[in-house]
Amino acid sequence: MDMLLPSLSLSYPKVAGKWQNCRKFLGTNRVAKMCAFTPSNSKKKTVWIWTENKQVMTAAVERGWNTFIFPSNRQDLALEWSSIAVIYPLFVEEGRQIDHEHKSVAAFAEISSPQQLEQFQISEEQADKVVVNLLDWQVIPAENIVADFQGTQTTVLVVSKTQSEAQVFLEALEHGLGGVVMKVEDVGAILELKGYFDRRRDVDSLLNLTKAIISHIQVTGMGDRVCVDICSLMRPGEGLLVGSFARGLFLVHSECLESNYISSRPFRVNAGPVHAYVAVPGGKTSYLSELKSGKEVIVVDQRGMQRTAIVGRVKVETRPLILVEAKVESENESYSILLQNAETVGLVSPLHGEGHQRTTIPVTSLKVGDEVLLLLQGGARHTGIEIKEFIVEK
Template identity: 70%
Template sequence: MAVSSSSASAKALSCLHASLLAPETPQRTVVAASASLLRRASVRMRASAAAPAELKKTVWVWTENRQVMTAAVERGWSTFLFGSKDLGKDWSSTARINPLFIDGPNIFDGENQKVAVISQVSSPRELELVQPDSVEAVNVVIDFRGGWQVIPAENIVAAFQGCRGTVLAVSTNSNEAQVFLEALEQGLDGVVLKVDDMDDIIKLKDYFDRRNEAKSQLPLTKATISKVDVVGMGDRVCVDLCSIMRPGEGLLVGSYARGMFLVHSECLETNYIASRPFRVNAGPVHAYVTVPGGKTSYLSELRSGKEVIVVDQHGLWRTVVVGRVKIESRPLILVEAKDNSGDDTYSIFLQNAETVALVTHESGSSGRTAIPVTSLKVGDEVLVRKQGGARHTGIEIQEFIVEK
């Protein structure tokens, strides 16, 4: 749907995306001079008195490949930038898209309303020109040149924090897009994905899915402990993450994929050992652990650079990177629990140590977020994640299965 004349500014402020013409096109030479044009046009952002509510990142696509267009639309990205109005009209006749058109350093919608400007940044001086002030509200698409991307992007994020305008960066592949979206943790407001390879669309959508931008919740349920037995030695896995966990957070781990226990991190202080808020003493090598994409992995398969899902007491989850995995032989405890219906039993092995705990549903005045396995007893209630049991290479499938 095109941006209307009356809502052009609002649309541009909430979801600007754009792209640049290929280097061989005539308009590209105009873009190269966008820094000086930016000065003459007084193109700046207007700072907001209060930080805006967190918005979802936005993606606009620049391509001349119909397969790329189809892949983008199927994944919810329907705004495209064109250098030719004829191509834009042709594509609009076959798909429901929002076409934008580039003309020199400016970007217009279908009603010829300017929604953005393009600024090329290849030096510190050009970067200084892209700064917010109170002159007028427009949006900026930045084409980072000269080899440097990370530091200039971080400087832009810092300069525009709390502003009502939108800043996007041109990305020529999904990896570049990730750099811009993660600059200074907050990232730029979005990216302009300028590609002709459908794989980059797929990879970027997968990135958004893994990063859980929607901040969705996993349903957790209470289960009652029915057995706690000391069983002997086993090879257990400590998962050290590249992120800090807070009280109430941990990994979903279980002997059966149909029921995963929320195993608490070692973020809690103790008298005998310093807290390790990056670590989850997760269980033995055979256990399942939840990973992005609705999949599971064996704990033994985790290694540096892999990703897992960190979940909190309320089911909110985020994707984190594994920094290190430690497998050592330690004494184990077998824990079994039943759901409230009593129809299903879940199982997990954990190291027999005071620093290993399961997350409980209790909160509020009690202040208890986790129960150490050394204090766990029959009748205690802990949190589990119920899901389909049958798995093939970590992917849930519909088939007959018995696990015991």
């Protein structure tokens, strides 16, 4: 097998030539970055594509994934695709993957049993890169691999056939593996994986929360309010972004704090009435009434750090409500939210330098002049997506 492709540069000069032109056009550093592995303990994940479908190739390249794996007998396909797109082709050999210069890029192993996984080893010269095909099983082996390679410089990519399968590998034991090889012939799988990364990219950026001053408080009547129970524990300062209008979402604190009234429930946010908007991944909003088990929401803290959480349960119950309005000093706009009138429901306060910080203000203790945190954004929404159009909400 080592002599099967003695020199891709000689056997397929156009492929090698196109790669050299790619280096000249993009520059050595950019090419290196495009094809480099990412350490498994980094947030950024590596994606390679294994396909013989031209539409899948096009969709992947358009989304920034340029590394493609080919069987050793499909050099003709690599040549054809290299003539229409800037790609980095790799070829499967026995126990490894090689590039166009016949250099070993990664070890390759197919594992179908716990015994094979336990015995799995890679040579020292390939110790920083490995592609694993776990065949018909995934979750526990993925966790074992994450545990085995933690603290090393080895990047492990696992072959996946669907977005949901890839998600298991990318999130195993919280940190996940270094990346995935999407072995698919369906364009939809590429689009779904890109959507997954787009939603997770929210976590890499801080939200710009704005200080607002409470301007009006009014006890109203009864309404159907929503408690959102997520599948994660929240810490002091964390909650959900909720508001009557999408243009201004209040940071509503979780029930993680100890209280004289009820036991701490660090998985819960008493979020507001059914009509209210709540922030969800991808820069979108959802009505609280639309949330259900399995959906995702954005959890945010006082600094604006955000993370994605899965909804485990939603409770809708009729409770007394209180109207809260706030204004930002630099503008005349008024923002409002309705919340259950209860001591365990609170809004998050801004940070003020070092020292003791007030994390939350219960709505029952709110006063005109108190400061709370808002997320300001465009007001017009269509199915939760921000759009540019004239709109008046009051």
